[in-house]
Amino acid sequence: MNRIRIRSEKVIEWIMILCSLVSVLTTIGIILVLSVDAFKFFKEVPFVDFLTDTQWTPLFEDKHFGIMPLLSGTLLTTTIAILLAVPVGITIAVFLNEYASKKFTSVVKPLLEVLAAVPTVVYGFFALQFVTPLLQKVIPGLAGFNALSPGIVMGIMIIPYITSLSEDALRAVPKSLREAAYGLGANRFQTAFKVIVPAANSGIVVSVILAISRALGETMIVAIAAGQQPRLTFNPLESVETITTYIVQVSMGDVPQDSLEYRTIFAAGITLFAFTFLLNNISFWMRKKYQHRYE
């Protein structure tokens, strides 16, 4: 009887280990695939050129392999998205947590999370067909494909990520701190922004970092609305191409496999991976280091 139980415990333990291995092995597999082809790519293209060349034209006659234009496109759209989503997202979180009634929050929060469930291809067409024409009325001379419109729409898309996680962080701040602030004569605004938000800062920063990761990796919206022209610019009114868009463009196209052109997507991919990997580690480290220990 006892032996059977010990054995079944062992079996369950192994099943759990196997399950966790799936995610670990997938990560290792992705890194391996990316590295192998990226390594082959860098045998033909010097790493210095990859970082410093200001043009990205692997599919043209005059080939240049500078990642900068793709990187600038990615960072530009991401920056626009973050500039919109962080203030709006955090403000909504503070409002829901400090000002709104519980009933209101319980209705609005799920509605807000629906924003995260909209397929990104829908957002892409929303940017192209609705936001861009709208912006063109305000900004004459705005190109049909530009970085601004998908950046804004991407910002709307990641608002729920920031709001939801920040709201959790704000809610985790002990009630006793709120009472301490009110007890000293602080009003609601002072309590919210001088006590509760700073006390929840590690959780809020983590939410922002995750939102940045999400924006960096976003593909569909920028593929549809940003145009597909790699261009080293930080002007949001011009058309740009992001790393993700380029990868889609090449892998959907008729570039022969195992060619230099094909391997460019692995070099681009590993650059993106390096960014998100770094951000995830920063957020992990922040969570560990800056989490205030409350009882």
Next chain:
Amino acid sequence: MVQKDSYITEGSPYGIYKLRVEGLNLYYGTKQALKDISIKIAPNTVTAFIGPSGCGKSTFLRCFNRMNDLIENVTITGSVMVDDIDIYKNMIDVYQYRKKIGMVFQKPNPFPKSIFENVAFGLRINGESSKSVLQGIVESALRQAALWEEVKDNLNKSALTLSGGQQQRLCIARAIAVKPSVLLMDEPASSLDPISTAKIEELIYQLKDQFTIVIVTHNMQQAARVSDKTAFFYLGELIEFDKTDKIFTNPSKEATQNYITGRFG
């Protein structure tokens, strides 16, 4: 509810009582938590609220700085007069008003900021930004709270690095830095060890000169040690309010007698 004339402090600018409550009822939703409470508290005295858990003593304490406003569905009737002003009348700016009433809570609740910024918080939200003014007040508040000698070299360290007893004295310093006239203490020593508790009690005795102190406590010895008068609460009612000596030696109500001799509660 006999009021002893010997506890009247002469020359008080606001009549003879600092705090005066008349016919206070408090409801959580439809449940009545406080029933028809009337009490008068003289300035520069220490008043202890005792009674079994759930008797309403903490809830009552929180009426004095309108802390119950933070809870939804609370209804209050009757009047709470501080310096002869009814604080539940709409004319009162509750945030300004709370600056006059300091509060120390059951568990130490320092902000996750430096020791200095904790004590300076109340002044900063009042718009005080002069470094030298802040430094002066922070030092005197920490001295009054008997914490200065222990932290004077580490004012920029996080308050969360202090021990529980030090944190609680920091919270007292934070409360008195805004120069309130009343200090409410909700079981301020219940989470502390005996040595820290003794320090807090010593402090209460000293702070009496400047503040009117109301302290909720579970510890009857503590009530006997620190307070001038004691109020016994039971099931939301104020059963007896008298000199501490009398409550503990010769209470006039049977329920009080039963509680202080440990027959229930």
